[in-house]
Amino acid sequence: MSEANSKGMETRRAVLGDAHVDRAEAAKTDFDAPFQTMITDAAWGNVWSGDHWTKRERSMVTLALLAALGHYEEFEMHVRATARTGATMEDIREALMHVGIYAGVPHANHAFKIAKKVLAEMKDS
Template identity: 65%
Template sequence: MADTSLFDRGMATRRSVLGDSHVDGATRRTTDFDADFQSFITEGAWGSVWSRPGLTRRERSMITLALLAGLGHEEEFAMHVRATVNTGATEADIKELLLHVAVYAGVPAANSAFRIAKHELAKRQEAAQ
């Protein structure tokens, strides 16, 4: 059974970081097959971890980006690059964290992540014009 308060806190944080449009789309695409998984990530990742007071959203965003890049999770990395508009992590932050990824997780992982980040940041700039 879901913890309603944890789910609600998680959903508020998830919306704040990823944006209503992304979360609404994920919610619309939820089926019986993945409903438990969606509750799990909303409560666990967003309600328990992202909602904790120990780090800022910017710091959590940077940690998440570095981990996703290092692990080669390209789709999730792109999503979290887009989310930096809401977390306060800057283009300079992304560049610096990807240099760390190159040293600690490998140049190929950082190379892929730089490509994705450049693409996502360029789309953001185009949309702003």
């Protein structure tokens, strides 16, 4: 395991949680294993493990980008991750306000709908 992969797996688990990562690792096949390694090395081992921004700041930027691009399944996963990154409900709201202005109200509106559902589920659990 490379240093980037080791650090990436540590960061990935810290942000997404062991249960999520364990499920993803169990679902990995020979077909997508190289892709999963690339994501762990590049996204988690380099970008998310950088020391310039906090995990909270990275979380807010990630949420805004996923919502703006309409990647709502990943958006939902990263809303759940805010429990581990320190991003608050207010942080999520502000990120989505930016999405509404810079990427369009329909994207922000749908992301708000998802965030409200996920935040309510998180509160109830």
